[in-house]
Amino acid sequence: MPVRTRVTVPLEFPDGYRATAEVVTFTSLSDGKEHLALAFGDVAGAEVPLVRLHSECMTGDVFGSQRCDCGPQLREAVQRIAETGGYLLYLRQEGRGIGLYAKLDAYALQDTGMDTYEANRALGHADDERDYTAAAQMLEALGASTVDLLTNNPDKSRQLRDLGVDVRTVQPTAVHASPANVRYLQAKVAHTQHTIDLASAS
Numbered sequence: 001m002p003v004r005t006r007v008t009v010p011l012e013f014p015d016g017y018r019a020t021a022e023v024v025t026f027t028s029l030s031d032g033k034e035h036l037a038l039a040f041g042d043v044a045g046a047e048v049p050l051v052r053l054h055s056e057c058m059t060g061d062v063f064g065s066q067r068c069d070c071g072p073q074l075r076e077a078v079q080r081i082a083e084t085g086g087y088l089l090y091l092r093q094e095g096r097g098i099g100l101y102a103k104l105d106a107y108a109l110q111d112t113g114m115d116t117y118e119a120n121r122a123l124g125h126a127d128d129e130r131d132y133t134a135a136a137q138m139l140e141a142l143g144a145s146t147v148d149l150l151t152n153n154p155d156k157s158r159q160l161r162d163l164g165v166d167v168r169t170v171q172p173t174a175v176h177a178s179p180a181n182v183r184y185l186q187a188k189v190a191h192t193q194h195t196i197d198l199a200s201a202s
């Protein structure tokens, strides 16, 4: 069954976002999860929408935990997309796809000295279990066949292209390093070739 948009509802955001915003839901997504698209700014007027695939991180996004860079990346993405027009896909892939409780198990292991990927493996998980099929379906339903992608993660652009999305450009996010997350960011660069310039951030 083709994926279609289900409902589009305006949301009020603080003035700082300088933009209208709408939240979009979908029918028949392949993984059956309740992923959201948030449309910011002048999407219709944008030649190519700026798109971020943001994987859910309850600890960072909601509670502001500094163990990761998710919260600042989320806010940066909203601001940047609002300026150019585009979509933030909020994907229900907590813990790089292993779930919230398992991510917290992995945090406990990281506190014994493992890095984020070693902890995943010690729990019997792959380094990264995310699949972006549903994200590609959402973009198709939104009519966004060509996108500018906001990410430091080469796997996101690779998977989207393999799924038939025309990723015109890949734009890195700012580096949101802090003493609490620097090991986590170093591991991303070392294991998954994230384009994060930690030297310039220090």
Ligand SMILES: Nc1nc2c(ncn2[C@@H]2O[C@H](COP(=O)(O)OP(=O)(O)OP(=O)(O)O)[C@@H](O)[C@H]2O)c(=O)[nH]1
Binding pocket: 053, 054, 055, 056, 057, 058, 067, 068, 070, 073, 093, 094, 095, 096, 097, 098, 102, 103, 106, 107, 116, 120, 150, 151, 152, 153, 156, 184, 188, 194
């Ligand atoms: N398993 C595991 N997941 C984590 C850990 N820290 C953060 N996460 C999850 O990692 C994901 C981060 O997702 P994204 O914001 O898309 O980040 P990314 O894949 O590094 O890619 P970009 O930010 O686009 O460069 C979220 O789902 C977090 O919950 C960790 O230590 N272990």
Ligand SMILES: [Zn+2]
Binding pocket: 057, 059, 060, 061, 068, 069, 070, 071
């Ligand atoms: Zn996080």
